[in-house]
Each structure stands twice: as structure tokens, then as C-alpha cells.
Amino acid sequence: MMSRKLLAVAVMLVVAMPTHRGNTAEETTYEAVVSGMTCKQNRSGSLECAYHVGRSLYFTIAGIGERDAGITFMSSNFDGDFYASIGVLHGCVIVKPGKLRPNLIDFAFVSPRDGKVYRDWEACGASKK
Numbered sequence: 001m002m003s004r005k006l007l008a009v010a011v012m013l014v015v016a017m018p019t020h021r022g023n024t025a026e027e028t029t030y031e032a033v034v035s036g037m038t039c040k041q042n043r044s045g046s047l048e049c050a051y052h053v054g055r056s057l058y059f060t061i062a063g064i065g066e067r068d069a070g071i072t073f074m075s076s077n078f079d080g081d082f083y084a085s086i087g088v089l090h091g092c093v094i095v096k097p098g099k100l101r102p103n104l105i106d107f108a109f110v111s112p113r114d115g116k117v118y119r120d121w122e123a124c125g126a127s128k129k
Helices: 002-016 029-035 121-126
Strands: 037-041 047-053 057-062 070-075 082-086 093-097 108-110
Touching: 029 037, 029 047, 029 093, 029 108, 047 093, 057 082, 057 093, 108 121
Parallel strands: none
Antiparallel strands: 037 047, 047 057, 057 070, 082 093, 093 108
8 A cells, every 4th residue: 555655656756747858948059040140142242141149149240252251249148048259270150058058069150151050160161152
């Protein structure tokens, strides 16, 4: 009788216990960057893209594919949901989860050569216009 009560209590605890799903409920960094990007051609014919990622990251790339392309960080906050830096070796913007999204290995890479978002730095670094 006692073991049935313990079993019933154990089953109720397991059913009522919240489950940890990791990042499955949230979009990946790659998905967040892709869904937050918009590109347009300006009057001089240059391509410009804006990347609004989460609530804390906003950057632009002007002159995509051109030798004098420029990357401007409007906002980037390590303490927020996303922040970014530039990879010197490959020349891509590295988008990283901030303190509010503590998945340390979920990066995305944005190429100033074509404006596209990549899942790894090798592909981003090899991108061409």
C-alpha cells in the first residue's frame, strides 16, 4: 500500500515537473539574424542591409560587395539578448548570444561581401559577391 502511494506521488511529480527544452522553444542565432535582416539598393546602386537581431543588436552594412563596404553598429549589448564583433581573420560580423541567452556556442556570421548570413565562419570567409 505504501509503495503504491509513493509511486503515485512520484508519477504526479514527474508529470507536474517543468521540462527543460534548451533552445528548441527559441530560434537559433542564425534564424534570428535571417529573420531580422532587410536589404535595399540605394540611389547610387549600392546594396545596404540592416540587421535587427533580438532587442539589443542592430547593425548595418553599406556597400555590400564593394571594396569600401562599411559596417556600423547602432547598438550591441553583451548584457542583452545578442551582441556582435568583427572576425579579423574572415572579415565577417560575428553575432553571439548575450547574457539573456546563455548558449555560448550558437553563433551566426554575416558577410560584408554578399550580405548573407552563415552558420560557420569558414563559409562566411569564403563568400564572394
